[in-house]
Amino acid sequence: MTDVTLSLGKDDRGILPDRMIAALAKAGGIVPTMPFAPDQIQPASLDLRLGEVAYRVRASFLPGRTTVAERIAELTLHEISLSKGAVLETGCVYIVPLLESLALPDDISAAANPKSSTGRLDVFTRVIADRIRGFDQIAAGYRGPLYAEISPRTFPVLVRKGSRLSQIRFRHGHALLDAEALRALHAKERLVDSDDADVSQGVGVSVDLSGLGPGGLVGYRAKRHTGLIDVELRNGYTVPDYWEPVQARPDNALILDPDEFYILASKEAVQVPPDYACEMVPFDPLVGEFRVHYAGFFDPGFGYAGAGGRGARAVLEVRSREVPFILEHGQIVGRLVYEKMIARPDTLYGQGIGSNYQAQSLKLSKHFKG
Structure with a gap:
């Protein structure tokens, strides 16, 4: 992979907006195995898609000094194809390679989180990567695959290749407000x-x-x-x-x-x-x-x-x-x-991008009627 740069100055601190996420992907910093879906890039994040296979493993883990693939080989109980859809059962832990990999510049880090609809279904989901020591945190300069750890807690869920349970934000420098x-x-x-x-x-x-x-x-x-x-x-x-x-x-x-x-x-x-x-x-x-x-x-x-x-x-x-x-x-x-934000997004949440929870009060996930 070639070096990736977005030509950001030291004062350009903050979360990357939608157009810069697209630019990062175009430059090779995000490497999808198939083209992005039209609504995959959100105002300040990118939805992550499940790949073709899920591995049921004995327990949750952090890879530490190894790769996720090496730990999967040690801990897998069985392998499940997601190409036509499959049910993930409650009380089980699954690892799913994602369709997006990263080749981040040395000054861009990332953080992941479950999507709102995922959390409201009580599906415990975290992103892991090779040799990381914390869930959902991707260090600047990381180059390698991404995986979702999925553990439904209350409802069994039907997922398939391309399903989106997690999202990822990209960050340049420290921008947290004191x-x-x-x-x-x-x-x-x-x-x-x-x-x-x-x-x-x-x-x-x-x-x-x-x-x-x-x-x-x-x-x-x-x-x-x-x-x-x-x-x-x-x-x-x-x-x-x-x-x-x-x-x-x-x-x-x-x-x-x-x-x-x-x-x-x-x-x-x-x-x-x-x-x-x-x-x-x-x-x-x-x-x-x-x-x-x-x-x-x-x-x-x-x-x-x-x-x-x-x-x-x-x-x-x-x-x-x-x-x-x-x-x-x-x-x-x-x-x-x-x-x-480094810059204002081209499209805000609630402005024609399938935002399910704008102006919400008490609201269940989008899967339920009413």
């Missing part, structure tokens, strides 16, 4: 509709348990022993077959049952201005026995009035750990960290 810059941006753009927003270490996001929907609906709890979900099928499944409604209680609290999966919504309406990208990160692992938000990327324009958003709730994918835990209305459960 507390002072974040306070200034919030004062200018009102990132959440709260007069007393906590912006000390990212914008605090709290859970709404007061009753957002008809009949005091605050969320949904996933049912067990359901049918499968085809990840390509939109509006194909009825909600009661897969979800139980969760109603508000008089005390505005919710007891999370161990190992159950919930869809809740933030109390705050969120927006991401066009020149910034955003990510949900855990608030503090010491404040509660639960995990929030498997899919953390928010693209430029999410909830933004100029892109048809007018503010949008952050949907929270919540799973309790080993013990029951009480969530209370208004409890902070995550933080939004903002990064600069």
Whole structure:
């Protein structure tokens, strides 16, 4: 592979927008085995596609000093063709080579995350690469294949070659806003509709348990022993077959049952201005026995009035750990960290690119009717 450059200066720090992702691919920094789909490049990320085969492995792993292919050879239980579609069962771990490989310049790094629809199905998905020591993090200058680790937790899912469960962002330099810059941006753009927003270490996001929907609906709890979900099928499944409604209680609290999966919504309406990208990160692992938000990327324009958003709730994918835990209305459960874009994307989230969750409130994944 030849050296790849985007001719970025040292002051061009930030997340690459759509047209620069396309330029990176054209220069050979992203190497797909087949042409990109028309909507594969998003405002600040690239959807990653599953390849032709899935390997069921004995356990999750990080490759460390080896390649992923070497670990697959050691740990594979059996191989499954995805060319005509295959069901990935709950409780199993699969490794799938992706159709996209990388040959990154020495000054471009990358980070991956599950797509929103993936997280809302409780499909635990992470990206791994050769000789990395952390999930979803690709060092600058990496050259090699990418793989998805997939473990459905609640619903069995039907996937096929080309299915998109993960997305990847590309970054030049350090562009994370510090507390002072974040306070200034919030004062200018009102990132959440709260007069007393906590912006000390990212914008605090709290859970709404007061009753957002008809009949005091605050969320949904996933049912067990359901049918499968085809990840390509939109509006194909009825909600009661897969979800139980969760109603508000008089005390505005919710007891999370161990190992159950919930869809809740933030109390705050969120927006991401066009020149910034955003990510949900855990608030503090010491404040509660639960995990929030498997899919953390928010693209430029999410909830933004100029892109048809007018503010949008952050949907929270919540799973309790080993013990029951009480969530209370208004409890902070995550933080939004903002990064600069190198340039404004050509197309914002919500502007004609199949954005499923613009102006959302409490919303299940696109696979469910209503």
